Amino acid sequence: QKEVEQNSGPLSVPEGAIASLNCTYSDRVSQSFFWYRQYSGKSPELIMSIYSNGDKEDGRFTAQLNKASQYVSLLIRDSQPSDSATYLCAVNTGNQFYFGTGTSLTVIP
Amino acid sequence: NAGVTQTPKFQVLKTGQSMTLQCAQDMNHNSMYWYRQDPGMGLRLIYYSASEGTTDKGEVPNGYNVSRLNKREFSLRLESAAPSQTSVYFCASSEKRQGVWVSTEAFFGQGTRLTVV
Numbered sequence: 001q002k003e004v005e006q007n008s009g010p011l012s013v014p015e016g017a018i019a020s021l022n023c024t025y026s027d028r029v030s031q032s033f034f035w036y037r038q039y040s041g042k043s044p045e046l047i048m049s050i051y052s053n054g055d056k057e058d059g060r061f062t063a064q065l066n067k068a069s070q071y072v073s074l075l076i077r078d079s080q081p082s083d084s085a086t087y088l089c090a091v092n093t094g095n096q097f098y099f100g101t102g103t104s105l106t107v108i109p
Numbered sequence: 110n111a112g113v114t115q116t117p118k119f120q121v122l123k124t125g126q127s128m129t130l131q132c133a134q135d136m137n138h139n140s141m142y143w144y145r146q147d148p149g150m151g152l153r154l155i156y157y158s159a160s161e162g163t164t165d166k167g168e169v170p171n172g173y174n175v176s177r178l179n180k181r182e183f184s185l186r187l188e189s190a191a192p193s194q195t196s197v198y199f200c201a202s203s204e205k206r207q208g209v210w211v212s213t214e215a216f217f218g219q220g221t222r223l224t225v226v
Contacts, residue, residue: 008149031211043199043217044152051211088152092212095159096167097142097203101151 003027006089006100014108019076021103023089026070032092033065035074037085038102044088048074079107111135115200115218122190122225130185130221132200140203141183142167142215143175145196152199158183190225197222 005024013019021035032051036044048063050056050072056063062075072091076083086102113134122128134141143155154167158177172194174186183202187194201215 032213034214043220044215045217046214049214090215092203094212095140095165096154096157097201097212097215098154099144099152101149 003093003098004089004091004100006087006103008101008103010104010106012106012108013079015079015081017079017107019079019083019105019107021074021076021087021089021105023072023074023100024070025072025089025091025098027091027093027098028067028070030067030070030091030093033063033072034090034092034097035061035063035072036088036090036099037083038088039085047087076105079105081107081109083107113200113202113216113218115198115221117221118219120221120223122187122223124191124225126190127186127188128190129187130198130200130223131182132184132218133182134200134202134216135181136202136204136216137180138202138204138216139180140212141177142201142203143173143183143185144199144201145169145194146199146220147196155185155198190223192225195223195225 035047038044050063064073089100142157144152156175161180198221200218203215
């Protein structure tokens with residue numbers, strides 16, 4: 001079983017819609033959770049970090065963490081074509097980051 | 110602030126050749142990492158260094174060696190390149206959040222696109 005699982009997609013949403021990305025992780029001692037966006041040919045860039053159960057909002061982005069269910073999600077509101085990218089879920093268990101394989105998102109104008 | 114700098118950006122090697130990928134960070138981070146990224150496989154950890162003077166194997170260490178030269182620099186060496194090592198390589202660094210033991214996010218370099226023919 002992989003440490004971090006994501007739906008690989010691809011996920012397509014119309015412009016202005018809400019995109020929902022999901023991630024589950026296997027290690028219960030995980031304490032730090034991150035969402036990265038990666039454009040083709042570029043390096044991953046941080047979108048959100050979340051450390052406590054509940055929701056964390058930053059602009060159009062909301063991260064949700066449920067440690068009991070070992071589940072992290074990212075909601076993108078008012079999706080824009082510029083949001084089209086691969087989104088990586090990452091979990092830190094102490095010394096290592098574990099990454100999911102990514103979900104490809106396409107926002108259709 | 111440069112962040113994490115990797116060199117080179119592109120490299121073509123012949124099978125059996127050796128090379129070193131360089132990585133330097135200017136954020137005074139203790140932890141540094143080398144990942145490879147292949148289509149459909151996500152980011153896989155090759156080696157990491159939790160602090161200056163320590164290195165540990167990750168998920169896919171075979172065929173690679175690393176050196177944590179000092180706190181800033183963490184290099185990755187391919188002693189005898191193989192076509193299976195064709196990939197995009199990313200260096201990253203991170204630090205513990207002040208006052209707690211959990212980690213900040215990983216900051217990534219621009220990547221090195223390596224082709225072994």
